[in-house]
Amino acid sequence: MIKKITVLTLSLIISGCGLSVTQREAATRFASASTSVGDFSAKEFAAMRDVTIQMNTKDIALGGKAKINDLDGAFDVDDVAIRINAAIALSAYGDLLLALVDDRQSRDLRNATMQFEDSLRGVSGRTLSDADLDNLGALVYNIGGFFLEQQRAKALKQIVLRSKTDVDHLCDLLIQDFNPTGLNLLHAVDNTSKRLKVDADMALAAHKDNPKSKLFAIQAYRLADSQRTRVKKTGAQAIAVLTALKSANAELVNALENNSEFLVDTRLLGVKMKNLGLALKVFSGS
Amino acid sequence: MTLGEQLTETSDALLELILAAEDIEQKEKLREQFDVITESIEKLVKENVKKNSKEYIAVTHNLNAANQSIKEAIDDLDKIAATIMQVAKVVEMLGKMAAAMP
Structure with a gap:
């Protein structure tokens, strides 16, 4: 009897009420x-x-x-804080989704079931065989696991x-801010660096005979260039990365709604994150 | 080409001309035109940044609400797991009682 119920519960789980392998991978x-995108953006x-303050x-x-009264330019503290909060919310969303998909509760349940089996095995003069105990444990675990997964x-x-x-x-808002010609924040950095480059060039032309002023202008020029x-x-x-994240979001929705197994952009996302990480590493020393 | 791209292209071209100019007077003349472009960019950027800040606030509010929902869902899963473990304990006790019966 126990065996039959176990088989029944296992087939219920396999019938797809929980997350499929693809859905779990997509999520x-x-x-x-x-x-990662949230953490990167906040930084x-x-x-x-x-x-920007340094260049100005x-x-x-x-x-x-x-x-002098606008050293941070377009980077008012309030506007930057608003964006950092948004980036932190995205990062937390990722962390929490990971925690939700993680089957910690099922692992806890597996451990509890094993304790339960061991405890019954220790009873002297028991009437249930080892096989019955195994099946009883599996029954509790499978029914519990089924409800959890569902x-x-x-x-x-x-x-x-x-x-x-x-x-x-x-993602669209972040794309605007990280677009070097998007008339948003990264564009502001580019604009400030161009102005510094021009002013450094003018200073070099004006102070040809002053080594100290020349050195300062060269350092400013180098900062603007980098x-x-x-x-x-x-x-x-x-x-x-942000464009790929949007595509991965669409693929996740498709996987959850239609059981789609199509995860091309989601799988490429890792490569793009790596490229971004490498680009940041190159400039972290400059 | 977007307005941002056009302005960038123009300021890039003026920057190159300033760097290439040999005398300071020529640089200063070009510089006046360069300033007009960079100041226009700065003005447009500041307007867009302020406008987008409002949208960031709205989207952050919604994401924080979603994060709260996920926390609640995880709490629910923990409660389900705890309930099942309680049931397992009862079954365990019943098993022990059954085994102890003559």
Whole structure:
């Protein structure tokens, strides 16, 4: 009898009420990337503000056109904090999705079931055989696991479907900010670095015979140049990652709604994250 | 080509001309035009940043609500697991009682 019920519960689980392997993979990969994108964005917004202040300070010292009362330019503290909060929310969304997909509760249940079997095995003069105990343990585990998986799949589907538009919209906003010609934040860094480059060049022309002033101008020129390269490289990689994250979000929804096994962009996301990481590593020393 | 791309292209071209110019007067003349472009970019950027901040606030609010839902879903899963483990304990006790019966 116990054997029959066990087989029945196993077939219920296999019948697909929980998450499929593809759905779990789509959710896990998307969630990890969301965490990384959120963390990257939060760091970059703070770094962009810092470097803008640094460049404008040097520009003023060179006698350039930067304004002493507007050193942070477009990077007002409030606007940067708003973006960092959004990035943190995206990172937390990724972390929490990972925790939801993780089958910690099933592992806890497996351990509890094993304890339960061991406990019954220790009873002297028991009437149940070892095979009966194994089946009884499996029965408890399978029924419990079935309910857990069903609940997990339901919650994941509801939350991911409900959040899709917001995640996409946040990616669009971040794409605008990381577009070097998008008239948003990264564009502001590029603009500031170009102005510094011009002012450094003018200072070099004006102070040909003053080695100290020349050295300062050369350092400013170098900073402007490295920032322009950084803007181009990280901007392009960040946009590629954010675009891929949007596609992965769509693939996750498709996997959860239609059991689709199509995860091309989701699987490429890891490669794009790696490229972005490499680009950041190259510039972290500059 | 977008407005941002056009402005970037123009300021890039002016930057190259300033760097290539040999005398300071020529640099300063080009610089005036360069300033017009960079100041336009700065003005547009500031407007867009402020406008997008409002959208960031709305999307952050919604994502934080989603995060709260996920926390609640995880709590529910923990409760289900705890309930099943309680049931297992009862079954265990019943098993022990059955085994102890003559």
